[in-house]
Amino acid sequence: MADYAIGDLQGCFIEFKLLLEKVNFNPSKDTLYLVGDIVARGPDSLSCLRFLKNLGESVKITLGNHDLHLLATQFLNKSPQKKDRLDSLFSAADFPDLISFLREQPLAIWLESYQTLICHAGLSPHWDIQTALTQADLATQKYQSDNALYYFKNMYGEGPFNWSDKLTELESFKYTVNAFTRMRFLTADNKIEFNHKGTPQDSPELLPWFQHDSIKAMKNTKIIFGHWASLLGKTNNPSIIALDTGCVWGKELTLIDLKTGTFTTQKAISA
Ligand SMILES: [Mn+2]
Numbered sequence: 001m002a003d004y005a006i007g008d009l010q011g012c013f014i015e016f017k018l019l020l021e022k023v024n025f026n027p028s029k030d031t032l033y034l035v036g037d038i039v040a041r042g043p044d045s046l047s048c049l050r051f052l053k054n055l056g057e058s059v060k061i062t063l064g065n066h067d068l069h070l071l072a073t074q075f076l077n078k079s080p081q082k083k084d085r086l087d088s089l090f091s092a093a094d095f096p097d098l099i100s101f102l103r104e105q106p107l108a109i110w111l112e113s114y115q116t117l118i119c120h121a122g123l124s125p126h127w128d129i130q131t132a133l134t135q136a137d138l139a140t141q142k143y144q145s146d147n148a149l150y151y152f153k154n155m156y157g158e159g160p161f162n163w164s165d166k167l168t169e170l171e172s173f174k175y176t177v178n179a180f181t182r183m184r185f186l187t188a189d190n191k192i193e194f195n196h197k198g199t200p201q202d203s204p205e206l207l208p209w210f211q212h213d214s215i216k217a218m219k220n221t222k223i224i225f226g227h228w229a230s231l232l233g234k235t236n237n238p239s240i241i242a243l244d245t246g247c248v249w250g251k252e253l254t255l256i257d258l259k260t261g262t263f264t265t266q267k268a269i270s271a
Pocket residue numbers: 037064065066120181226227228
């Protein structure tokens with residue numbers, strides 16, 4: 001009855017399978033949480049998606065920016081970019097089923113028994129957990145609705161950079177998607193900053209979202225996220241758990257056992 005969370009797969013299927021073998025993952029009794037970015041850039045996004053879909057109820061996923069980009073690409077009837085290495089996925093016979101499966105997944109998961117939020121990029125410093133879950137749910141309903149095409153079409157374009165109760169429905173959707181799937185740094189006035197991907201030391205003028213006072217004040221809450229490979233798992237805060245350790249960039253894939261807090265890793269071999 002173990003609960004595991006695992007970092008960004010990005011098509012690293014071989015490492016994913018090896019990591020599950022290391023912890024003897026048993027889908028009939030264990031649960032596996034994924035922080036998103038299942039697909040893109042790595043060698044075998046198709047196998048990752050198929051494998052997860054077949055695991056059924058034992059798998060829970062929060063979507064990442066690459067997963068949403070895949071959905072938008074499919075909805076807008078576009079071809080994937082070469083660098084995303086998604087051609088075999090797009091030409092697979094079960095592509096429509098895999099897209100439907102991905103679209104069923106939310107932006108955030110709250111685990112009450114662990115007092116833990118799981119999401120791809122992070123928690124907006126403007127939100128407490130309840131507000132974050134409400135906003136995640138509203139945004140998820142939009143990309144799952146009959147009006148999804150409108151939202152996928154208008155998902156890009158970076159603003160709004162800051163949260164306000166006065167945002168329109170579309171602006172609120174965009175801010176929510178950006179906070180949960182693309183955020184790394186904040187500016188001094190709490191705007192999401194999109195241009196920097198390096199370490200906190202590389203950009204001392206910017207604040208990593210998890211170092212914001214309102215996040216640090218959440219003493220009994222854990223946040224598990226991925227997305228920020230250059231952190232290599234380092235947040236200097238045991239409640240803020242960064243699981244993207246850059247497998248697709250030749251580093252490693254990381255898993256945490258939620259009950260014991262034990263980390264297990266698998267070195268990149270296929271990317
Ligand atoms: Mn990402």
